[in-house]
Amino acid sequence: MKTSDFYYELPQELIAQDPLEDRSSSRLLHLDRRTGEISHGTFQDILTYLKPGDCLVINDTKVIPARLFGRKEDTGAVIELLLLKRRENDVWETLVKPGKKAKVGTKLIFGDGILCGEILDVVEEGNRLIQFQYEGIFEEILDQLGEMPLPPYITHKLKDKNRYQTVYAKHEGSAAAPTAGLHFTPELLQRVKEMGVKIAHVTLHVGLGTFRPVKVEDVAEHHMHSEFYVVEQEQAALVNETKRNGGRVICVGTTSCRTLESATDEEGKLQAGSGWTEIFIYPGYQFKIMDGLITNFHLPESTLLMLVSAFAGKEKIMAAYKEAVRERYRFFSFGDAMFIV
Incomplete structure (x- = not known):
C-alpha cells in the first residue's frame, strides 16, 4: 500500500483558520461504513446518531503552551522551541528552530531570564534534549x-488559548489538541x-509524531513516535460493561481510538494501565473494541487519514472526503467533524 494512495486535492481556503464562536455549530458528515451512505448536518445532530447504552470515550489530555521563544545567551540570536516530551530532572525533548545552530552546550534564555536552558544532547529526528533552570513552578512559568x-497550517493567531482545549481537558502534557473533542460543549455533553x-475518559498525551508526514512510499515502513497513555480501572470497567451489554464503544478522536486499541487484549477486553504506544493503524488492521468514531478531516497522506481508512475502508473514506470538499466543509484542527459508524 502506497502513501500516495491517500492523497486528495484540498483547496487552501477550506483549511479552517479560526474556531467557530459556538463549538457545537460545526458541520457533521455522517458516514455509514457498511453502505458508504453519506448524510450532512450539524454537530448537535450527534444526539440523533447516539443510542442509550452507547459509551463515548473521550481523551482528557490538556495541551500545554509548549511553544517558547527565547534567545541564545552568547549571540542573542532568536530561537524557537517546541516542548515534546517531559523526561526526568527538568529535561525535555524539544524541537528547536533553527535546528542546525542548536549545538550541544548552547545556553538559552527565555523571558528575561525567568527560564533558562542548556542543550544536552541530540536525539532521533534531530530533536534536542534541553535541561531547564527556573525558580518556582514550571507550569506557571510556561503559562506566562x-x-x-x-x-x-494555521496562520492566524489564537485570541483565546482555551479554544485549543477541549472543555473536559484535565491532565497536562500534550503538544497538540485531540481536536475531535473541540466540538463538544458542557451543555451538549x-x-x-x-x-x-455513558462517557468514559482515557488520557493520551498527543505528541507531534501523530502529525509528522509519512516520508516513505510504502506505508508499512512508516514508524510512529511513542505517546504516553493512561486507562484507569473504573473507566476500563465502563467500556467493558458497554461491550458486554451490547452497546457501542464510540471514540471521540483518533487519540482515544489509538489508546483503546493499544490497551485492549486479543479477547477484546480493555485493560487498565499506563504505558507508551507506537500503534500505527492503517488498512488491514482488525479493530478490537471500537464500534464508532467521531473525528475531524485529516491531512492528505497522513497517518490519521490511514487510520480512518482502516475503519471505514479507503474507497468509502476517499469518496466522503471528495464530497466534503465539494460541500465546502472546513478541514483540519478547527474544522468540521465526521461521524463514522
Missing part, C-alpha cells in the same frame, strides 16, 4: 511565557448523558 503550539449514553 508559552504560546499554544498550533499546527503550521450533559444532553448526551441524559439520553443514557
Whole structure:
C-alpha cells in the first residue's frame, strides 16, 4: 500500500483558520461504513446518531503552551522551541528552530531570564534534549511565557488559548489538541448523558509524531513516535460493561481510538494501565473494541487519514472526503467533524 494512495486535492481556503464562536455549530458528515451512505448536518445532530447504552470515550489530555521563544545567551540570536516530551530532572525533548545552530552546550534564555536552558544532547529526528533552570513552578512559568503550539497550517493567531482545549481537558502534557473533542460543549455533553449514553475518559498525551508526514512510499515502513497513555480501572470497567451489554464503544478522536486499541487484549477486553504506544493503524488492521468514531478531516497522506481508512475502508473514506470538499466543509484542527459508524 502506497502513501500516495491517500492523497486528495484540498483547496487552501477550506483549511479552517479560526474556531467557530459556538463549538457545537460545526458541520457533521455522517458516514455509514457498511453502505458508504453519506448524510450532512450539524454537530448537535450527534444526539440523533447516539443510542442509550452507547459509551463515548473521550481523551482528557490538556495541551500545554509548549511553544517558547527565547534567545541564545552568547549571540542573542532568536530561537524557537517546541516542548515534546517531559523526561526526568527538568529535561525535555524539544524541537528547536533553527535546528542546525542548536549545538550541544548552547545556553538559552527565555523571558528575561525567568527560564533558562542548556542543550544536552541530540536525539532521533534531530530533536534536542534541553535541561531547564527556573525558580518556582514550571507550569506557571510556561503559562506566562508559552504560546499554544498550533499546527503550521494555521496562520492566524489564537485570541483565546482555551479554544485549543477541549472543555473536559484535565491532565497536562500534550503538544497538540485531540481536536475531535473541540466540538463538544458542557451543555451538549450533559444532553448526551441524559439520553443514557455513558462517557468514559482515557488520557493520551498527543505528541507531534501523530502529525509528522509519512516520508516513505510504502506505508508499512512508516514508524510512529511513542505517546504516553493512561486507562484507569473504573473507566476500563465502563467500556467493558458497554461491550458486554451490547452497546457501542464510540471514540471521540483518533487519540482515544489509538489508546483503546493499544490497551485492549486479543479477547477484546480493555485493560487498565499506563504505558507508551507506537500503534500505527492503517488498512488491514482488525479493530478490537471500537464500534464508532467521531473525528475531524485529516491531512492528505497522513497517518490519521490511514487510520480512518482502516475503519471505514479507503474507497468509502476517499469518496466522503471528495464530497466534503465539494460541500465546502472546513478541514483540519478547527474544522468540521465526521461521524463514522
